Amino acid sequence: MIVHVTARWIVPVVSPTVRDGWIEVDSARGTIVGLGSGSVASGRAGQTLDLGDVVILPGLVNAHTHLELSHLAGVVPPAASFVAWVRALLQARRARGVGTDETRAAAGAAIASMEATGAVGVGDVGNSNAPVQPLAASSLSGVHFREALGFRTAAAARIAASTRSDATDAAEGLRAAGHTRLAISIAPHAPYSTSAALVQALQAGLPGAGGVSTIHVGESPEEVEFLATGTGPCRALLEDLGAWDDTWSPPRLPPVDYLQSIGALHRGMLVVHGTQCRDAELTLVRAAGATLVLCARSNRWVGVGDPPVSRVFASGVRAAVGTDSLASVDDLNLFAELAHLQALAPDLPAPALLRAATTGGADALGCGALGRLAPGASWRALVRRPPSDVADVEQWLVADAASTGDVRWLDQLVADAARRTHPGIHGAD
Ligand SMILES: [Zn+2]
CATH class of the missing domain: 3.20.20.140 (Metal-dependent hydrolases)
Structure with missing residues (x-):
């Protein structure tokens, strides 16, 4: 199943950080299909999940x-x-x-x-x-x-x-x-x-x-x-x-x-x-x-x-x-x-x-599917929630993220939403 996930920030690491972006994941393959900016993903058949004011980054x-x-x-x-x-x-x-x-x-x-x-x-x-x-x-x-x-x-x-x-x-x-x-x-x-x-x-x-x-x-x-x-x-x-x-x-x-x-x-x-x-x-x-x-x-x-x-x-x-x-x-x-x-x-x-x-x-370590958000990479990505007033999300991740305990995972959030038919997940078309 293809799922379009939207978030306030996406930090792919191997490409520039995206504000108000989306990631498209293939839950059957466990991989990222694509990512970009803007709240609307591609026109492919799938579902959407809005994670809100979070940052998605590689594990x-x-x-x-x-x-x-x-x-x-x-x-x-x-x-x-x-x-x-x-x-x-x-x-x-x-x-x-x-x-x-x-x-x-x-x-x-x-x-x-x-x-x-x-x-x-x-x-x-x-x-x-x-x-x-x-x-x-x-x-x-x-x-x-x-x-x-x-x-x-x-x-x-x-x-x-x-x-x-x-x-x-x-x-x-x-x-x-x-x-x-x-x-x-x-x-x-x-x-x-x-x-x-x-x-x-x-x-x-x-x-x-x-x-x-x-x-x-x-x-x-x-x-x-x-x-x-x-x-x-x-x-x-x-x-x-x-x-x-x-x-x-x-x-x-x-x-x-x-x-x-x-x-x-x-x-x-x-x-x-x-x-x-x-x-x-x-x-x-x-x-x-x-x-x-x-x-x-x-x-x-x-x-x-x-x-x-x-x-x-x-x-x-x-x-x-x-x-x-x-x-x-x-x-x-x-x-x-x-x-x-x-x-x-x-x-x-x-x-x-x-x-x-x-x-x-x-x-x-020879784990090329990890360490990046990009097409073909693993969908086991990190989801963190910075304070709402944070201006530089990368600086927050490096300097301040150790002390907050809100570590969640993209694959689990998508799977949970699909399983529970969460109100936040619905047909993209
Ligand atoms: Zn040692």
Whole structure:
């Protein structure tokens, strides 16, 4: 059934915002057919639904989180330095476990909170398959990355093989259940925890040359020091964990340069954090066509400072937005993340941030039907209700929408109206 939906504002993200516009959706296909301005849609047979003083925009895409750490919400306090935070996280993980019933229940609750705050897509990273079933049971689309780490070069082939095997198990489970919204991939953790040999072995296991993967890069000053000199708190951590490799010598490169030098900077790579990135590294990310995922609230929590938000957007790099996990942020609300990013870069136009939180993440994760309102895109779009006197709706979405709880979904509103033969829905002719 074709339905014409009218609204005060439509923010397609990939085309200019429309005031007093319409969207035409095909409820049988679950897609957008067209959109435009004016209160009257095309002359096609269908029905109309007037949503009134609302804004319709694409659902948001959280390009980086770890749902399997949701049970550690509030357990690991903010830290003054990164490695101190990592040590506290590892201790909490050992004490509470991963892959338990508690983990799965907390992941399910975290997913529900993401849906309730406007997320439609996710890039989830984990060392277990615990979040896979809760994700498959949710409305979210995206990628679950099975993550590998191991600093000893000699162990790389074995760890890569077991990671690939775990990922294959998860993917086959989804396929057997007929689930298509969630893809499974594999990913290295970070340069200070994962040997170059393991990073490269994982790249070789990606599904096709354009496969999607992710890695934490340039997060902390300690990581920069370690790659430059081989010394500092990262080395002490590896030694204390019994993970040090005596055959290793430092590449003496900045983090992104190092990633490029081992062949892991490519179009399918989601480079997470980049908090310490110099302009030359942002240029490398842009040239590779990789995506930089900002998780600014988490950066502050773990003691690594603020990311160079203005420079990231000025560089022209593909940008996306993530929250990281509930072990290093208060909530998984991307609207709160947008408000924080704008506070860090007050001159940045709201549309650039909205694009990163929608199209940027969707395209990076290979979910082209999400992150935009356009013909052929998903009709699972967000519906929010700004104050009646709002002048700049994009600015309201970025700065103020986190604190209001009116998140609704276009597909549900259309389906509800059709089911109840609501007074607002009637034949267009
Ligand atoms: Zn992370």
